[in-house]
Amino acid sequence: MEWDPTQFFRDESDSPPAPFALLILNHPINEKAYDVLQKHALITVCADGGANYFYEMMKARGRENLDHPNIITGDLDSIRPAVRNHYESHGVNIIFYRDDYCTDFTKALRYIRAHQDEILPPTSTTTTKPQDLTILILGGLGGRVDQALSQIHHLYSHSTHPNQNQPQDETQNKTGNLYLISEESITFILHPGKNTIRTPRARRIPPPPPSSPPSSPSLSTNPTPNDTNNQQEKEWDKDEEEEETYLLEENVGIIPLHGMERITTKGFQWDVEEWETVMGGQLSTSNHIRAEEVEVVSGGPVLMTLELAGRFKRVLA
Known part of the structure; x- marks a missing residue:
């Protein structure tokens, strides 16, 4: 599907x-x-x-x-x-x-x-499929x-x-x-079997850079505080420019609704294979989209919920 x-x-x-x-x-x-x-x-x-x-x-x-x-x-x-x-x-x-x-x-x-x-x-006369x-x-x-x-x-x-x-x-x-x-979300029920979900233009937040190794490199390679601040400001400006292009935030949940299910996923930060999920046991919540297209295979129907981009969220008074 x-x-x-x-x-x-x-x-x-x-x-x-x-x-x-x-x-x-x-x-x-x-x-x-x-x-x-x-x-x-x-x-x-x-x-x-x-x-x-x-x-x-x-x-x-x-x-x-x-x-x-x-x-x-x-x-x-x-x-x-x-x-x-x-x-x-x-x-x-x-x-x-x-x-x-x-x-x-x-x-x-x-x-x-x-x-x-x-x-x-x-329906067009050239279209046979209803x-x-x-x-x-x-x-x-x-x-x-x-x-x-x-x-x-x-x-x-x-x-x-x-x-x-x-x-x-x-x-x-x-x-x-x-x-x-x-x-804040768009939610739907995945069918049993293989489900391919298009997730274009999701805001995929990159992981933080690795910390510096214990042995410090020469001072000439270390950024100064001003360099760091300027880089952060450039990243924030870029993020504001791209805000109007996002369709989804990165967060996603896959929830079983009818007993235990086994799911296999691709395209997420934390992928699983034949993973048992059930209410009261393990649940896949707050996973992160990491591809333009993701895949969920399940033995039965499961709920999938995707977080909408901020520009589509309801503003609470």
């Missing part, structure tokens, strides 16, 4: 990303990420109370009468009456979905996947722990990996991938 999670954040001069829908949950919106993603989103769907956050974001920009979601769906117990009236007056399609046994997250996913063929652009619709979910893993875990649960349950222990859902007939965009 091949993954390209940063394609949605690349410059407009790059090739366009795979077709995707944007799903906004009932959680403060990562506005920096939204501003980049909305440029190419085919549709924006708010899951019930997500409409409140969308409205507040646009109101703060003075654009509440101009920028609207395409669809609002759920059991509609969280959307504020004033927000619902506002969007109804602007012709936004608001769909009541009653099901006490699934969340608004699931209801919105089901809507998008059920209408995938309508959302996708017409397109998949990726879904980018704007949510958050901060705040209440149970809600954060619920988002991970939904991401796992509705991803398209083979999962014999999960009851099949009609939405799993669709093959588009899911990505959760939270305050």
